[in-house]
Amino acid sequence: EAQVTQNPRYLITVTGKKLTVTCSQNMNHEYMSWYRQDPGLGLRQIYYSMNVEVTDKGDVPEGYKVSRKEKRNFPLILESPSPNQTSLYFCASRRDRGDGYTFGSGTRLTVV
Amino acid sequence: SQQGEEDPQALSIQEGENATMNCSYKTSINNLQWYRQNSGRGLVHLILIRSNEREKHSGRLRVTLDTSKKSSSLLITASRAADTASYFCATDGKGAQKLVFGQGTRLTINP
Numbered sequence: 001e002a003q004v005t006q007n008p009r010y011l012i013t014v015t016g017k018k019l020t021v022t023c024s025q026n027m028n029h030e031y032m033s034w035y036r037q038d039p040g041l042g043l044r045q046i047y048y049s050m051n052v053e054v055t056d057k058g059d060v061p062e063g064y065k066v067s068r069k070e071k072r073n074f075p076l077i078l079e080s081p082s083p084n085q086t087s088l089y090f091c092a093s094r095r096d097r098g099d100g101y102t103f104g105s106g107t108r109l110t111v112v
Numbered sequence: 113s114q115q116g117e118e119d120p121q122a123l124s125i126q127e128g129e130n131a132t133m134n135c136s137y138k139t140s141i142n143n144l145q146w147y148r149q150n151s152g153r154g155l156v157h158l159i160l161i162r163s164n165e166r167e168k169h170s171g172r173l174r175v176t177l178d179t180s181k182k183s184s185s186l187l188i189t190a191s192r193a194a195d196t197a198s199y200f201c202a203t204d205g206k207g208a209q210k211l212v213f214g215q216g217t218r219l220t221i222n223p
Contacts, residue, residue, distance in 0.1 A: 004154075033210065043155075043200070043213040050209065058210055090154060098204065100145050100157035101211065108152070 002027045006091050006104035013081055013111055021076045021107045023091030031094045032074040033058070033101070034066065036087040043090070049074055081111040118201060118214040126222050131188045133217040135201030136181075142204045144177055144184050145211065149198045158186075158199075191221045 004025045013019055025032065033048040035058075045058030049068040063085055065077040074093075078085060088108050092101040119134045135144070143162045147155040161168045161177045161184065168175045174187040188195055198218050202211040 031209075035213075042215045045210045045212075048209055056209065088152065092155075097209075098142060098162075100147075100160050101155075102157065103147075103154040105154045106152065 002102065004091055004093055004102050004104040006089075006107050008107060009105065010108050011110070013109070015082055015111055016080050019078050019081060019109075021078075021089060021091075021109070023074045023076065023104060024072050025074075025091075025093040025102070026072065027093060027095070027102065028071065029093035029095050029102075030071075031096060032068065033092050034064070034074070034076050035090045035092065036060065037090065037106075038087050046076070046089075078109075081109075083111050085109065086111050118199075118217045120217060121215065122218045122220070124220040124222060125191060127191060127193055129191055131191050131195070131219055131221075133186045133199050133201075133219070135184045135186070135214055137184075137201075137203045137212075137214075138182065139203075140206045141179070142206055144175075145202045145204065146173075146175060146184075146186050147200045147202060147213075149200065149216070151197075155200065188219075191219075193221050193223050195219060196221045 007022045034046040035043045037043045044060045047066040049055045091104040094101045117136045145160045146158045149155045159170045159175050161175050172189045177184045198216045200213050200216045202213045
């Protein structure tokens with residue numbers, strides 16, 4: 001089944017403890033992206049990648065890192081999480097520009 | 113920045129009725145897309161309409177695009193309880209490398 005798999009689905013962590021949210025797609029898509037969704041603010045792009053080893057900042061990149069060492073994987077790294085990073089995170093991929101995105105099921109992160 | 117603005121923010125109708133949601137945007141686009149999100153879950157791509165298209169159909173969905181007015185509408189015909197969800201428009205801007213999402217319309221279908 002064609003899908004984007006994110007892990008974990010839920011995560012509660014403490015301020016400053018490094019964490020990684022994994023994202024993997026099995027569709028050989030070129031483009032991958034991370035979004036966060038917050039009430040009243042909607043979906044905002046954090047980082048995106050157009051291909052292996054090509055990543056760039058979205059609208060809200062502060063406090064996040066990403067890597068794209070392989071085409072299928074696009075992990076989101078929070079080096080020192082803070083409570084304002086409490087949010088619902090989505091990874092998404094698409095074949096190329098002009099296509100729709102396939103979204104993962106989301107990761108609900110709480111930083112206390 | 114949020115480009116897509118949706119109207120209404122919330123819509124409640126009876127099962128079997130048609131539901132219409134509108135989206136306005138600000139800049140030139142390559143395409144406009146509509147997504148559905150069930151509460152707290154991932155977004156599901158519904159339909160994509162390119163800037164040179166005016167109307168597109170997919171099952172019970174009908175999307176229109178008016179680039180002169182920078183607006184789009186999503187019509188869901190013969191609504192069902194399972195259509196209850198939030199619906200988002202997203203614009204794929206010229207020269208941009210991202211989709212910009214609207215705030216969404218929360219649709220409730222009453223049995």
